Amino acid sequence: MVEVELTSRPAAAPSARPLLRVDGLQGWYGESHVLHGVSFEVGEGEVVTLLGRNGAGKTTTLKAVMGILSRRSGSVTYDGRETIKLPSRLIAQMGIAYCPEERAIFSSLSVEENLMLPPQVRPGGLSVEQIFELFPNLKERLSSQGTKLSGGEQQMLAIGRILRTGSKLLLLDEPTEGLAPVIVQQIGRTIARLKEEGFTIVLVEQNFHFAALVADRHYVVEQGRVIDTIPNDELDANIDKLHAYLGV
Amino acid sequence: MTTDTNPIAMAAITSVGAAGMPRHHFAIFAALFVFLIAAPFLLYPIFVMKVLCFALFACAFNLLLGYGGLLSFGHAAYFGMASYVSAHAAKVWGLTPELAIIAGTLVAAVLGLAIGSLAIRRHGIYFAMVTLAFAQMIYFFSLQAAFTGGEDGIQAVPRGHLFGLIDLRSSEVLYFFVLAIFFAGILLIYRIIHSPFGQVLKAIRENEPRAISLGYRVNRYKLAVFVLSATLAGVAGATKAIVFQLASLTDVYWTMSGEVVLMTLLGGMGTVFGPIVGAAVIVTMQNYLATFGDWVTIGQGIIFVVAVLLFREGIIGVLAKWIRKPL
Amino acid sequence: MFELLGIPPQVLFGQLLLGLINGSFYAVLSLGLAVIFGLLNIINFTHGAQYMLGAFGAWMLLNYLGVGYWWAVFIVPPIVGVTGIVLERVLIRRLYHLDHLYGLLLTFGLALIIVGFFRQFFGVSGLPYPPPPLLTGGHNLGFMYLPNSRAWVIVASLIVCLATWFIIEKTRLGAYLRAATENPVMVGAFGINVPLLVTLTYGFGVALAGFAGVLAAPIYAVNPNMGADLIIVVFAVVVIGGMGSILGSILTGFGLGLIEGLTRVFYPEGSAVVIFVIMALVLLVKPAGLFGRSV
Amino acid sequence: MNSGAILEAAGLTKEFGGFVAVNNVNLTVERGSIHALIGPNGAGKTTLFNLLTKFLQPTRGAIRYQGRDITRMQPADIARLGLVRSFQISAVFPHMTALENVRIALQRRRGDSFDFWRSEKVLSKLNSEGAALLADVGLTEFSDIRASDLPYGRKRALEIATTLALNPEMLLLDEPMAGMAQEDIERISALIRRISKNRTILMVEHNLSVVASLSNRITVLARGKVLAEGDYAAVSKDPRVIEAYIGAGHG
Amino acid sequence: TDVKIGVLNDRSGIYADIAGEGSVIAAQMAAEDFKAADKGINVSIVSADHQNKPDVGSNIARQWYDTENVDVIADVPTSSVALAVNEITKEKNKIFLASGPASSDLTGKACSPNTVHWTYDTWALANGTGSAMVAQGGDSWFFVTADYAFGHALERDTSAVVEASGGKVLGAVRHPFPGQDFSSFLLQAQGSGAKVVGLANAGGDTINAVKQASEFGITQGGQALAALLMFINDVHALGLDVAQGLVLTGAFYWDKNDQTREFSARFQERNAGQKPSMIEAGVYASVLHYLKAVEAVGDKDAAKVMAKMKEMPTDDPLFGKGTIRADGRKLHEMYLFRVKKPDQSKGPWDYFETVATIPADKAFRPLADGGCPLVK
Numbered sequence A: 001m002v003e004v005e006l007t008s009r010p011a012a013a014p015s016a017r018p019l020l021r022v023d024g025l026q027g028w029y030g031e032s033h034v035l036h037g038v039s040f041e042v043g044e045g046e047v048v049t050l051l052g053r054n055g056a057g058k059t060t061t062l063k064a065v066m067g068i069l070s071r072r073s074g075s076v077t078y079d080g081r082e083t084i085k086l087p088s089r090l091i092a093q094m095g096i097a098y099c100p101e102e103r104a105i106f107s108s109l110s111v112e113e114n115l116m117l118p119p120q121v122r123p124g125g126l127s128v129e130q131i132f133e134l135f136p137n138l139k140e141r142l143s144s145q146g147t148k149l150s151g152g153e154q155q156m157l158a159i160g161r162i163l164r165t166g167s168k169l170l171l172l173d174e175p176t177e178g179l180a181p182v183i184v185q186q187i188g189r190t191i192a193r194l195k196e197e198g199f200t201i202v203l204v205e206q207n208f209h210f211a212a213l214v215a216d217r218h219y220v221v222e223q224g225r226v227i228d229t230i231p232n233d234e235l236d237a238n239i240d241k242l243h244a245y246l247g248v
Numbered sequence B: 001m002t003t004d005t006n007p008i009a010m011a012a013i014t015s016v017g018a019a020g021m022p023r024h025h026f027a028i029f030a031a032l033f034v035f036l037i038a039a040p041f042l043l044y045p046i047f048v049m050k051v052l053c054f055a056l057f058a059c060a061f062n063l064l065l066g067y068g069g070l071l072s073f074g075h076a077a078y079f080g081m082a083s084y085v086s087a088h089a090a091k092v093w094g095l096t097p098e099l100a101i102i103a104g105t106l107v108a109a110v111l112g113l114a115i116g117s118l119a120i121r122r123h124g125i126y127f128a129m130v131t132l133a134f135a136q137m138i139y140f141f142s143l144q145a146a147f148t149g150g151e152d153g154i155q156a157v158p159r160g161h162l163f164g165l166i167d168l169r170s171s172e173v174l175y176f177f178v179l180a181i182f183f184a185g186i187l188l189i190y191r192i193i194h195s196p197f198g199q200v201l202k203a204i205r206e207n208e209p210r211a212i213s214l215g216y217r218v219n220r221y222k223l224a225v226f227v228l229s230a231t232l233a234g235v236a237g238a239t240k241a242i243v244f245q246l247a248s249l250t251d252v253y254w255t256m257s258g259e260v261v262l263m264t265l266l267g268g269m270g271t272v273f274g275p276i277v278g279a280a281v282i283v284t285m286q287n288y289l290a291t292f293g294d295w296v297t298i299g300q301g302i303i304f305v306v307a308v309l310l311f312r313e314g315i316i317g318v319l320a321k322w323i324r325k326p327l
Numbered sequence C: 001m002f003e004l005l006g007i008p009p010q011v012l013f014g015q016l017l018l019g020l021i022n023g024s025f026y027a028v029l030s031l032g033l034a035v036i037f038g039l040l041n042i043i044n045f046t047h048g049a050q051y052m053l054g055a056f057g058a059w060m061l062l063n064y065l066g067v068g069y070w071w072a073v074f075i076v077p078p079i080v081g082v083t084g085i086v087l088e089r090v091l092i093r094r095l096y097h098l099d100h101l102y103g104l105l106l107t108f109g110l111a112l113i114i115v116g117f118f119r120q121f122f123g124v125s126g127l128p129y130p131p132p133p134l135l136t137g138g139h140n141l142g143f144m145y146l147p148n149s150r151a152w153v154i155v156a157s158l159i160v161c162l163a164t165w166f167i168i169e170k171t172r173l174g175a176y177l178r179a180a181t182e183n184p185v186m187v188g189a190f191g192i193n194v195p196l197l198v199t200l201t202y203g204f205g206v207a208l209a210g211f212a213g214v215l216a217a218p219i220y221a222v223n224p225n226m227g228a229d230l231i232i233v234v235f236a237v238v239v240i241g242g243m244g245s246i247l248g249s250i251l252t253g254f255g256l257g258l259i260e261g262l263t264r265v266f267y268p269e270g271s272a273v274v275i276f277v278i279m280a281l282v283l284l285v286k287p288a289g290l291f292g293r294s295v
Numbered sequence D: 001m002n003s004g005a006i007l008e009a010a011g012l013t014k015e016f017g018g019f020v021a022v023n024n025v026n027l028t029v030e031r032g033s034i035h036a037l038i039g040p041n042g043a044g045k046t047t048l049f050n051l052l053t054k055f056l057q058p059t060r061g062a063i064r065y066q067g068r069d070i071t072r073m074q075p076a077d078i079a080r081l082g083l084v085r086s087f088q089i090s091a092v093f094p095h096m097t098a099l100e101n102v103r104i105a106l107q108r109r110r111g112d113s114f115d116f117w118r119s120e121k122v123l124s125k126l127n128s129e130g131a132a133l134l135a136d137v138g139l140t141e142f143s144d145i146r147a148s149d150l151p152y153g154r155k156r157a158l159e160i161a162t163t164l165a166l167n168p169e170m171l172l173l174d175e176p177m178a179g180m181a182q183e184d185i186e187r188i189s190a191l192i193r194r195i196s197k198n199r200t201i202l203m204v205e206h207n208l209s210v211v212a213s214l215s216n217r218i219t220v221l222a223r224g225k226v227l228a229e230g231d232y233a234a235v236s237k238d239p240r241v242i243e244a245y246i247g248a249g250h251g
Numbered sequence E: 001t002d003v004k005i006g007v008l009n010d011r012s013g014i015y016a017d018i019a020g021e022g023s024v025i026a027a028q029m030a031a032e033d034f035k036a037a038d039k040g041i042n043v044s045i046v047s048a049d050h051q052n053k054p055d056v057g058s059n060i061a062r063q064w065y066d067t068e069n070v071d072v073i074a075d076v077p078t079s080s081v082a083l084a085v086n087e088i089t090k091e092k093n094k095i096f097l098a099s100g101p102a103s104s105d106l107t108g109k110a111c112s113p114n115t116v117h118w119t120y121d122t123w124a125l126a127n128g129t130g131s132a133m134v135a136q137g138g139d140s141w142f143f144v145t146a147d148y149a150f151g152h153a154l155e156r157d158t159s160a161v162v163e164a165s166g167g168k169v170l171g172a173v174r175h176p177f178p179g180q181d182f183s184s185f186l187l188q189a190q191g192s193g194a195k196v197v198g199l200a201n202a203g204g205d206t207i208n209a210v211k212q213a214s215e216f217g218i219t220q221g222g223q224a225l226a227a228l229l230m231f232i233n234d235v236h237a238l239g240l241d242v243a244q245g246l247v248l249t250g251a252f253y254w255d256k257n258d259q260t261r262e263f264s265a266r267f268q269e270r271n272a273g274q275k276p277s278m279i280e281a282g283v284y285a286s287v288l289h290y291l292k293a294v295e296a297v298g299d300k301d302a303a304k305v306m307a308k309m310k311e312m313p314t315d316d317p318l319f320g321k322g323t324i325r326a327d328g329r330k331l332h333e334m335y336l337f338r339v340k341k342p343d344q345s346k347g348p349w350d351y352f353e354t355v356a357t358i359p360a361d362k363a364f365r366p367l368a369d370g371g372c373p374l375v376k
């Protein structure tokens, strides 16, 4: 088993001060209406996951929170401030960072440039040394072209670069997709470390075996809505329900 | 070049009439035919012939761009070269007009084969640039080669006797000859679009790697449509030389390549009838606004800008959207 | 005295130097195009007109306001850049999500409009722009007489090209630009103002064209048509260099100037097509251009 | 040479400017088997796959299909020999209906369709066969829907139907289950098992349970080389495979 | 009688300043000065832009003749368009007053009974510049030639004249058309050591070449620069600093005598401050002569009017007395001008000093040499 230290947290509602509150979030791609009122909350220092089938709207939810979905409505408050009308760059500057499903490593930038690209939005981010400590692989390949890294290394780079920025809320979209099982385990350890460092994380996952190892709480997304909430310590009791949701 | 609404895709779900053609297409062809029969009695025939030549040119270009998905920025080469050859054939070799046109067309086809086989190996903007580069070479060749008459062009080309019999000096008689060529041209294009070959083209345009994996040698299809397009552009150019008794550098210059893009875009690329309308509008504008000097250029520029910003589907494309049928 | 293919070496050096001067114009213009294509994915057909605007800007400053060449070198490029910014904000911006083709057509139309207006109001004979005193005269280099105005072109364009290259390849701002080229949405999600970056980049690319125009004013006639044919050649340069490649467009610009210069000596008739011949050859062997990344 | 082999690669190598992505790989695929290709990220699976389907040209090495050297052949010609691939991203013709998608493949049987002078009506005789193929993959009700409007899983099914229309002897599938929900995975697994009856299949896949349940034979790649080969039971116990790929946590 | 005159020229391109709106004004002034209305001749004038494209020009000409009852087309700079209009005019049996074009083919192998070639032609330019320069000691030549038929013809004709006058041609270099940068070709010209550098090109090419020649110090180096086709407006555009010392041949200069000065002053007022070019002067004179012929015949039948025009000696304030030859060539004096130095000039448009006057009978190609089928 992976050695992940799970700090147990009370269940359903966030105990800590809510850092992110999503309420009745609607979202569209052009004419197609994808999010039909997503609502959930994340407390400071928590890790929550969004689970759901393909096309449920998990990625879209993260994009809407980040402000890169061109059409959205409802309410997203971060640290008490409403962000639904803001462009993504202002949202980023408030301290939210996003690691996309497809990783978005820049091929015209070296690994180092990729890592240094996101500007620091507030103090208190990880230093470069700390990032290398987390992902020793990166250190050796600083000068190679970003997209020449292997899939797993690219994933590390994509996570690493947003840690520098001082953003407190990390949105991670399927960080394990398409990765070899060994790498998946490594990413699991990393998320646990980040939680210890005090980051707040929203994690999108298909693989709830993985999610179960790191999260405080799981939100089940279906057809653009959150249809259920399962605290991690009640996961075993709800496993059949969850299987039904995910169609396993 | 994928626009949101792909008019061709809608073709499959439209009612089909007697001639294997959707009924409304048949109706439009018929109306067009009737109109064009009457046109020389209502309008200045030479003007209408000019429109027909350019409309055929634009349709040929549209075959490549709208249906083959290939943006050539050098189509003037085939149009202009065919025009030179047919003028030369009629004037110097003394061929009858139909043979002169065939000669010009053949040269355009060969040129299309030569340039096309090199250009189709490249994609997108590079394809456009390679075609432009070759067209520039053809332009400089035309500027310097002895037979083209340099910047004077080939002047005083005899219209001659069709099949050695029918005197084409009268514009009215010539008109019906040109009309026949035009109709044969666009019907052929229509058939190409709606043939098994056309289906493969469409597949290639939509997803080239997939077409390859199904075993289609896509480069041969692209080359085939390139050559067909160049050939038909050649027919248009060769005919124009006979109509105007002149072949000149204008026809091989890169602005001509730009103009045919404008016609196609304005009318609606990937539509059957769009390029005809586009050509008619542009030629009319050039013809009747000639007195206004630079304002014609400015007007053309404005049309470009407006067309790109406001109706990218072109006149006919917008119309097709309204009536929800492919045109 | 040795000769190369019947050409004495002095003449050859002279011609090479002249080629380099022409190459300077190609380099600055193609650099502007490459910068714009790189970030906006727009093939800026208006570039030739903007080059012309630069020359006219210098002419107008001199004739309407009495402002001389050296001021124009600094004032005109930003002004032309601002006209570009207006175009970008009002029109070009609407096309980013579409195929390259539309950007090309829009800017083609804009070029027609701009050039049309200038022809309407300034005629086409060309207007004189006297070189400033410092640039009149020249130096005898032994193998050729090098007018000061031409020497200045090489110096100025080298400086501008190198500075641009440095900014884009070696600075943080440049990293933003390159990243935004690939994935503007993500760069925006890092908190960077991409729309502003895009606008300024277009303005900068256009300012480069304006700069080339100012350099050209004392050398060529200031004429509404001055950019029209040049731009086709510059496109070829950009394609040969590899669309969007900064270093590629600079090196290819200078290199092709040299090659064209040599063609003028050995086969003058071919000098107008040599670039197109090279372009066709290069694209057949290296589809993405000499310095382009293959896609 | 193994008489049962349908596809053989010998000493296959691909270099990208000095970087060796596939390094001296020998691979033999038995006729009638389902052969899986797995390995860590960056192992060279996709590259090897592209080499076998000729979308990339190998730097060194030879490929034989049905005993015939195909190393220098063009991709379209490979397909004509009955060796057909699918794509990782869904490969359909988006603006064509499901039926038209399949028909494009069926049309291949007419030979080259350069007959631009003929009406497309000649193709309607392929409709019934196309419908049968769509029924096979459960798409009957979707046959007049544009491919772009199909849900993801259905697109994959359509892609397989299109591929089957060529009646290929051998299919190469690149991550057929990538990004698919569980229910789709099960449907497509069943489909693959069904069509493998008289065909050979080579697939790249990360989903180990799919690999375990479907494949007869597995080749594990790592750093461009063959690390291990055998059936699932053997491979999954190989300590090198566990270290490089499966990891301690699985199972 | 109603007479409709179509002025067809370049209203947007390179010749627009030399023969654009100015030619229309010149034609109007001719009708006004002739007091046509008082003589029962209703003159109306239309104009169009041929964009220097033969296809556009021929299209307009055809349409004018076919549908708009135009009787006569005037001006038409750019030889290629003029040749096309020449053909159509012959076919439609109308009249073409060619003031703008340069090609001497119009009275040579392409000559037409319906065309009068009024102002100048390539032969006259080559002859004027070539022979007069050699006579002045410029006996060794190097040509910078635009690489197309017109440039080749100018070079060929001038070479012949130079050699016939006892001069020598040291070499020639062909530059692409149109060209921007002439430095390399000028350097070759400089290196040749020829006394005269002949620019066998036109329009923007000539302007750029002259400008760059001054940059490279061609004239300061002792070589003379001869532009084989150049107009006063070009000199105006270049400025005297650059153009000084340039030698060129022309048929008209506004500052020649009182009559030309009077006309030019009136013209300048109506044409945005521009003095008339020789082409515009030619349009005025040719239209005037045409109207006289119409008045004399009392009819506008092309054949009759043409016959009258050729029979009647010409006489106008701009070109003085002259004649029209059977091949359609209008004969008058030509002049070799040298561009003044800035300090010699009294102001704008005071640009030329006359170096030599070539009498009408020497200025143009002899009738027999042109190969015009009309004069067998």
Ligand SMILES: Nc1ncnc2c1ncn2[C@@H]1O[C@H](COP(=O)(O)OP(=O)(O)OP(=O)(O)O)[C@@H](O)[C@H]1O
Binding pocket: A029, A032, A034, A052, A053, A054, A055, A056, A057, A058, A059, A060, A061, A206, D179
């Ligand atoms: N760019 C897009 N344009 C249009 N529709 C889209 C786009 N991206 C996603 N969709 C649609 O939006 C819906 C939600 O997609 P989303 O990517 O949010 O799902 P997801 O839960 O992240 O799924 P997955 O597990 O596959 O990543 C799906 O139906 C999908 O087809």
Ligand SMILES: Nc1ncnc2c1ncn2[C@@H]1O[C@H](COP(=O)(O)OP(=O)(O)OP(=O)(O)O)[C@@H](O)[C@H]1O
Binding pocket: A147, A148, A149, A150, A151, A178, D016, D019, D020, D021, D039, D040, D041, D042, D043, D044, D045, D046, D047, D048
């Ligand atoms: N065009 C290329 N140029 C340079 N290197 C390449 C290229 N294509 C692939 N590579 C490199 O080759 C190696 C193998 O890549 P490949 O895509 O085959 O891996 P894979 O096994 O399919 O991995 P994954 O499971 O992540 O898809 C990688 O390190 C990759 O960076």
Ligand SMILES: [Mg+2]
Binding pocket: A058, A059, A060, A101, A173
């Ligand atoms: Mg997702």
Ligand SMILES: [Mg+2]
Binding pocket: D045, D046
């Ligand atoms: Mg892969």
